[in-house]
Amino acid sequence: MHTIEVTGHRQREAWTAKEFPPVEEVRPGLWSIPVPIPDNPLRYILVYVFVLPDGVALIDTGWNAESSWDALVAGLHVTGHDIADVKHVSITHLHPDHFGLVPRLLEHVDPVIAMHRNDALHLRYCSPTEIDRQIEVDAAELAYLGAPPDDPAESGIRWFTRMPDGRDVDVELEHDQPLNLPGWNLRALWTPGHTAGHLCFADDDAGVVLTGDHLLPRISPNVSTNGFQAADPLADYLVSLAHTEKLGDLEALPSHEYRFRGLSNRVTHLLEHHEDRLTEITEAIRIHPESTPWEITRSVTWSRPFSDLPKNLAYMALRETNAHLIVLESRGAIVAAEGTPVRWSVAPPPIS
Ligand SMILES: [Zn+2]
Numbered sequence: 432m433h434t435i436e437v438t439g440h441r442q443r444e445a446w447t448a449k450e451f452p453p454v455e456e457v458r459p460g461l462w463s464i465p466v467p468i469p470d471n472p473l474r475y476i477l478v479y480v481f482v483l484p485d486g487v488a489l490i491d492t493g494w495n496a497e498s499s500w501d502a503l504v505a506g507l508h509v510t511g512h513d514i515a516d517v518k519h520v521s522i523t524h525l526h527p528d529h530f531g532l533v534p535r536l537l538e539h540v541d542p543v544i545a546m547h548r549n550d551a552l553h554l555r556y557c558s559p560t561e562i563d564r565q566i567e568v569d570a571a572e573l574a575y576l577g578a579p580p581d582d583p584a585e586s587g588i589r590w591f592t593r594m595p596d597g598r599d600v601d602v603e604l605e606h607d608q609p610l611n612l613p614g615w616n617l618r619a620l621w622t623p624g625h626t627a628g629h630l631c632f633a634d635d636d637a638g639v640v641l642t643g644d645h646l647l648p649r650i651s652p653n654v655s656t657n658g659f660q661a662a663d664p665l666a667d668y669l670v671s672l673a674h675t676e677k678l679g680d681l682e683a684l685p686s687h688e689y690r691f692r693g694l695s696n697r698v699t700h701l702l703e704h705h706e707d708r709l710t711e712i713t714e715a716i717r718i719h720p721e722s723t724p725w726e727i728t729r730s731v732t733w734s735r736p737f738s739d740l741p742k743n744l745a746y747m748a749l750r751e752t753n754a755h756l757i758v759l760e761s762r763g764a765i766v767a768a769e770g771t772p773v774r775w776s777v778a779p780p781p782i783s
């Protein structure tokens with residue numbers, strides 16, 4: 432078994448009891464603040480606060496909702512600070528539970544905003560017209576994948592917030608770039624997969640790595656195709672996982688659930704999980720050649736019966752399956768009969 436050692440005991444107790452964990456000082460001057468995500472099974476995101484000589488730096492912000500804002504403000508008070516003290520904000524990725532409160536924060540204070548270019552470029556163009564265009568792209572993709580059409584009014588992209596007009600991200604972080612926060616040795620680690628610009632942040636001196644959604648203790652992060660993603664997101668994710676394994680024995684401070692140690696075991700487990708999934712999907716295609724991605728998604732196992740999944744989770748499952756299909760095609764394991772919808776069959780054995 433590839434076990435991890437839970438280090439966030441109070442966080443896990445709270446997780447099990449379906450409560451919110453406390454604001455905690457993880458290292459001297461490094462705090463974690465749980466910020467609620469309304470109506471979401473993940474329940475909260477952990478915002479991390481690094482105390483600086485003249486204020487604080489945040490990693491992520493929270494979902495754009497009143498209760499989330501209140502929790503962020505109250506959490507900062509527990510650390511002895513206020514919103515006005517926020518000097519830096521580094522974002523792990525563009526998802527609304529991480530970036531969502533940035534526009535609201537900018538109404539009160541003007542910190543340096545840093546994130547990876549691959550995610551920043553989508554925020555820059557996240558205008559209402561761009562969102563409508565993106566929803567059209569997503570609808571065309573659903574048809575290509577053989578799925579019934581989605582209701583554009585329910586598209587998750589509508590939850591994305593963007594930078595205020597005329598305001599841009601200040602620093603586009605690259606892999607291994609130091610954040611230059613006084614008193615800390617934090618550096619950005621580019622870990623594409625969950626999003627194309629996902630960043631982790633490591634501080635070897637403090638012995639921690641903030642893993643964002645790249646690595647969580649219990650669930651396997653969603654890696655799917657969509658208009659904001661790279662061409663082969665799962666291949667990127669598997670490479671990022673392999674890089675994470677080399678970080679050494681740092682305590683993992685994730686964006687959801689609870690802190691843990693045992694990065695390498697967690698990585699091994701996730702790599703095995705995806706290989707098992709790739710095998711299961713190949714077998715499903717072998718039994719039913721010329722299947723659409725939607726048909727394949729329906730025939731593999733999920734945490735609950737596929738027919739019980741709410742519509743948004745069914746589409747997420749489809750896009751996750753599609754990410755696996757792209758990896759299988761690039762490995763030469765399956766071949767497509769092009770058309771709409773696309774249909775997949777197992778590749779014929781090579782002629783020797
Ligand atoms: Zn995410």
Ligand SMILES: [Zn+2]
Pocket residue numbers: 476526528529644686687
């Ligand atoms: Zn998240």
